Amino acid sequence: MQRIGVFVCWCGSNIAATVDVHAVAEAAKLEPGVVFSTDYQYMCSQAGQNMIIDAVKEHKLTGLVICSCSPRMHEATFRKTAANAGINPYMVEIANIREQCSWVHKDMPTGTEKAIILAKAAIAKVHLNTPLTPGESKVTKRALVIGGGIAGIQTALDIADAGYPVDIVEKEPTIGGKMAQLDKTFPTLDCAACILTPKMVDAAQNENIRIISYAKVEEVGGFVGNFHVKIRKKARFVNEDVCTGCGLCTEKCPQKKVPNAFNLNMDNHRAIYIPFAQAVPKVAVIDPDYCNMLKNGKCGVCAKVCTAGAIDYKQEDQIIEEDYGAIVAATGYNPISVEKFDEFAYSQSKDVITSLEFERLTNAAGPTAGKLLRPSDGEHPHTIVFVQCVGSRCASCAGKGKEYCSKICCMYTAKHAMLVRDKYPDTEVYVFYIDVRTPGKNFDEFYRRAVEEYGVHYIKGMVGKVTPENGKLKVQASDLLADRQLHIDADLVVLAAAIEPDKSARPLATMLTASMDTNDFFTEAHPKLRPVESPTAGIFLSGACQGPKDIPETVSQASAAAAKVIGLLSKNTLKGNPCVAQSDELMCNGCSSCANVCPYGAITYVNKEFRMPDRTTKVRRVASVNPAVCQGCGACTVACPSGAMDLNGFKNNQIMAEVDAICK
Amino acid sequence: MEKNKTAALREQILRASGVNPKKCMRCGKCSGTCPAYDEMEYHPHQFVYMVETGNIEPLLHSESVYKCLSCFACVERCPRGVEPAKLIEALCAAVTRPQGANHMTPDDIPALLDEDLPQQAIVSALRKYMK
Structure with a gap:
């Protein structure tokens, strides 16, 4: 029989205003096994924790029930308190009487009644709790960064600076990503190549960084601290070690x-x-x-x-296999295809271009050597129309656009408009916008400069259609503030296409068992408090693969992801979560139901010898859970038809005891 | 018009059209795309806003209601799926139906046809001008 202590927290007035905490403590005293019960203003405070430790010693408690806020909030706190008091941390149960009780109820009698029921359920569970000890696993001190854009480069540089080896896998023949294609960067207008290429060189020269370019990840196995990854390096038919890049x-x-x-x-x-x-x-x-x-x-x-003799027509794809402790996804973004938006005539006229194409047209290393010329006839355009939100904030265009705001377009369009007016003052520039969204340091000032100093015509309204006619682009649009329809004869139309995650992200997420949202952006472990971690342990997120982001934000997130990776790699061993699934081999019939539903690939099957009642032995196929990979989601325990699978800390009988206590 | 009468009319228009004007993000693409814009006193985006805010009275007396060509370009291109043309059609029906007379019968159609006329415009016109 457990000796249980119940501690009811007031949480100031958060709980005490709607729950009679004293009544809860008194009711708990009547439950079997409860030898001590009290209430206190702030259980999580130092004084509150000391009260728990003293009670454990004085009453020789073996199990604790804390009636307080959600276990997400303070379960870890009270588990530490229990350990300090000398009892196993997993002998603690939290009855959530704040989020699920006092905050949702308005009157004291109902709140109190429910709090008592929740306390009883937790007490019933503690009776069946057993001490659990987390397992340990070794950490491979090497990181993998998937994607070699500015996000991947920054993450790799920061990890390498901390002294850990990093591999960057890049699908293109060179690292650099989208940023390498840009001309200038907002809001300071420094040239993208000038600030990016030194970082690319740093990455190449850093002895801790290995760049595996023209390659993709093919297989990922293992778990946090111990990933095993297979990388296919495509044949470039040029010996990388010999080529001098003379051109x-x-x-x-x-x-x-x-x-x-x-x-x-x-x-x-x-x-x-x-x-x-x-x-x-x-x-x-x-x-x-x-x-x-x-x-x-x-x-x-x-x-x-080739004087170096680097050409090798017989070169074949190469498979690289490596172990990693942590993996960072930095797969980036692409502009969506705008061809489906017929009204903008992108496929009808060469002079309707996307913003990324515009970047190349103004870039000194681009197809026009930096001179802004119309793609159709090489003439200088005198009237340019920029259309914002092409495919962004588009709730009704399934298969065409995206429901979210792409975030970066307002700023880069202001940049484009400003640069055109600066270089070619004889050019009239119109920007059609729905809203101008420029939050960010020095961002709104930048946009205002485009309007006030550079004379860009910002028009609130949307372009309805673009018609190519006699070498011009007839733009029909609304000017909502003037309440009129505008007709502009433009030479060039630039579409600010929505951005979407790179197509390689979805299959990668499947390999990593990392979750994604409906737009194929990687999901973070917590949208506010754990923004650079995937819910899957050991997988981290860097840059636009997690959501639309500009360069400053991408670099911040890249460094944040690196900090998390360094934190992981600095450990020699990892303590697992002991609340993992466990299979009762005597009951397991080897049906594979559990392995099929396991989202983490934690379950394998082994052939094991069993002694039968007639003293013969028999080989049976039974499930085996890798506790380091299991995340304790419990899907297998529900899928198992024979009841062999159970989740430590949340065993079927513990949950039934809770339900019984509630229904009594 | 009395307040609750307007509210009832608004409800009727919303129900008949199936349009939720609250989805509008005021981008103006409907008015940017409308080929009949210059003929109208109130423009497609204004229709949506006026119905949303219950300011329906001026629309009932405006010729704009009849200027919509039912080309459905606004329906096709609206990024939020508001479907302004459907709203205008419902408004139109709300005006014409209580007037009691059929302004068009199916027999009138053959004389009106020409090969450039999209089929949906004929159907739409019949819906608008028949009680």
Whole structure:
């Protein structure tokens, strides 16, 4: 028989205003096993905790029931108190009489009645509690960062600075991500390459960082502290260790008609190419879909001109296997496809472009060497219309747009408009907006400068349709404040396309068993208090894969994710959660129901020898739970048809005892 | 018009059209897209706002109600799925139906047809002008 102490907290007036705490303590005294019961103003305070410790010693308590706030709030606090008092932390039960009682009820009698019932349920459970000890597992002191944009680079640099080895897996032939494609960055207008490329070089030169470019993660196994990852490094047909990045091959290759993805297909490069001048690693790569040598064995020019002998037409994909303690997802974003918005005529006219295409058109390393020229005829545009929220905040356009605000468009459009007016003062610039959303340090000031100093015409209203006609773009839009419909003959229309998570994120989330929202953004463990951790232990989130973000925010989050990774890697061993599933092998019939529902892959099956009643032995297939991987969700205990699966700390009989106590 | 009469009319229009004007985020794309904009005294986004706030009286006496071509461009392009044309149609019906007479019969249709006329415009017109 347990000796149970019940401690009822007032939580100031939070509980005491709606629950007669003294009555609860008195009622608890009548329950079997309760040898001590009291109430106190703030149980979580030092004085309150000391009261618990003294009571444990004085009354030789073996189990504690704390009637207080939600266990999410202070369960850990009271478990520590129990440990300090010398009893197992898992002999503590919390009766939530605040969030689930005093805060939802208005009158004292109802609140008190319910609080007493909740206390009785917790007491009934403690009777069946058993001491639990968390297991320990070793931590592999190496991190994996998936995605080599600014988020991944910053996370990797910070982890490496703390002295831990990091691998960056990047799907493109170079790291740099979206930021490498940008021209200037708001709100300070420094050039993106000038601030990004030094970081890319830092990453390449850091002895703790290994960049695995042109690669993707294929398989993830294991658990926090002990992940095992299989990475496929695609053949680039160039020996990375030998290529000097001189670029001679990229000038001599006769296949000149390969769309340049880095410039969003607005110009071409050769079949062997280096994505851009500051690429890291600065190593050429052959596009096998266009290379004559790889397609039909006729050419070999690059191999002939390469003085380093780096070309290797026989190179094959390489599989890299590595162990990691922590994994960071930094898979980033892409603009959505705007082709489905017929009204903006994106597929009808070359002069309707997306904002990212505009970035390349104004970038000195872009297809026009930084001169803003119309894609259709290479002329300088004199009237430019920017359309905001193309596909953002779009609740009705299933399959076309996104319901959320993409967050970065208001600022980059202000930047684009301002830069055009600065470089080409003879150009009229119109920005159609629904709302201008510019919260952020020096952000609204930046937008106001575009209006007040640079004379950008900001018009509250939306563009209804764009019609290409005689080399012009007829823009029909509403000006809501003037209550009129506008007709503008534009030379260039720039669409601020909504952003969405990269397509690689969803399959990656499946491999990582990390949860995602309906928009395919990774879900954080807590939207406010744990924003850089996935609910899956050991998986961290960096940058726009978690939600739309600008560069300053991305870098902050990247460093925050690194801090969390460093915190994990600095431990030699990890204490697990002892509230994990456990299979009763004698009852298990090996049906696999539990393994099928387990979202963490924690359940495997083993063949085990059992002694039968007739003294023979028999090999049976039974479930085995890896306690380090199990997160204690309890799905298996519900799925198990034979009742073999049970969750430590929340055993079926404990839950039934609670229900019985409530129903009595 | 009395207050509760207006409220009843508002309810009738919302129920008949199935439109929830509260979904409107005031982007003005409906008015930006409307081909009949210049013919109208009150424009599609104003229809939505006026019905939302219960300011329906001026709409009942305005010719704008009949200027909608039922092209449904606003319905197609509204990012929030507000469907202004449906609202205008319901308003129109609320005005014409109590007047008692059919302003159009199915027999009138063949004479009005031309090959550029979308089918939905004919159906819409019939709905509007028949009691």
